[in-house]
Amino acid sequence: MNEVKWGIIGCGDVTEVKSGPAFDKVENSSLVAVMRRNGEKAKDYAERHGVPKWYDNAEDLIHDPDVNAIYIATPPSNHRDYTIEAAKAGKPVYVEKPMARNVEECSEMITYCKEKEVPLYVAFYRRALPRFLKVKELLDKGEIGEIRFVTSRHSKPLMEKDENGEWPWRVQPEISGGGLFYDLASHTLDLLDFLISPIEEVKGFAANQAGAYPAEDMVSGNYKFENGVIGNGVWSFSSYKDEDINRIEGTKGVITFSTFDHTPIKLENDSGLQEFNIEHPKHIQEGLIQKIVDELLGKGTSPSTGESAQRTNWVMDEMVKEYYKKG
Known part of the structure; x- marks a missing residue:
């Protein structure tokens, strides 16, 4: 070829x-x-x-x-x-x-x-975007020391039906696998796999708080990475406003960044606060x-293969499995 x-x-x-x-x-x-x-x-x-x-x-x-x-x-x-x-x-x-x-x-x-x-x-x-490669560079250079924990928080107001009065396929589990959690949180969880290490243990809780459609609209979870880092995340898709933030904290500093928003990457350590504005390419x-x-x-x-992507599906499945057992 x-x-x-x-x-x-x-x-x-x-x-x-x-x-x-x-x-x-x-x-x-x-x-x-x-x-x-x-x-x-x-x-x-x-x-x-x-x-x-x-x-x-x-x-x-x-x-x-x-x-x-x-x-x-x-x-x-x-x-x-x-x-x-x-x-x-x-x-x-x-x-x-x-x-x-x-x-x-x-x-x-x-x-x-x-x-x-x-x-x-x-x-x-995102494994190949300059913005997130910068986060990985900062971590690999030890700018925050040894990583201790990571937190993710993502919320959005309840989505609307389409022009035909139907819920989009993204919140139809038989088509998408779950709700917006599968569509959006998959990016964050895969990115953490890339930046930190694969997740080896997961405990999660999912709910349908708004009752608008069959899929879950709220997921929270705790996880342990293979390298010993501890993480937790909350994803709510029937909340007051858009919010999207990840925080990786280490022994010498903290890095804050968004999965989807274009806010600057923030690095805070003994040298002070630094911000990195890195735009995405037109064709992402x-x-x-x-x-x-x-x-x-x-x-x-x-950097992204079937094997790495399967790990992300496993993490998501583990976090919502009790919700779908009840269903």
Whole structure:
């Protein structure tokens, strides 16, 4: 393989700016085909983005001989099946986050891709963003000494129904795996796996406080990382206002940063308070896509894989399992 020629399954909103255009901007990469079940929308996307081919059937895209790698940008309920179909065709897979609806589906995807000797990557692109690489640099340089604990707090007002009076798929567990916790907290939990170490023990509590939809809208949890760091988090999606903050405290200082907001990274230690303003690139997945392409061409390593993403699914599953047992 001298060039990675991508096909997208599910060219919805996430592909408009965050990911789709990046496939053509990355070195040794191009976007050659897109698929959406609504053929008119697939055609419109292809025409607007200058993509040579479009399909309304995923199987046709997967078996297109000009496509040698598949990006799955559908809701999680389709991730496992499309991953298996792409692996059957011997094509590397890049799948949106969360990796799947539950850790069992993740395991099936990993196992099948290994059997077919097909690489599997997941779109936890914060692992390749300059903003969070700066946080990792500060931690690795010992700017806060030995890490002792981490806290995360994320709240949002209750979301609204769509224009058809329906709740979006992100709060339909049969499609998404859970509520907004699966959609948003997955980024934070995967980022902590990257910055600190994998989580090895989890205890969580989930509830539906607003009673607006079947999925949980409140999750809290405590966890222990493999390196002994202790963490806790609270995610509420029926609260007063938007709030998004992570705090990593060590023996010599503290780092504060947001997963989603564009507030500065703050480092406080004996040298005083420093702030780092690092903007995201326009196409936020570009850095990770470049690393994936480099790995596929034998020139580097991707920081986000099926195995690392499965760990995040496991943590989330553990935190909400009692809620869904009651359901």
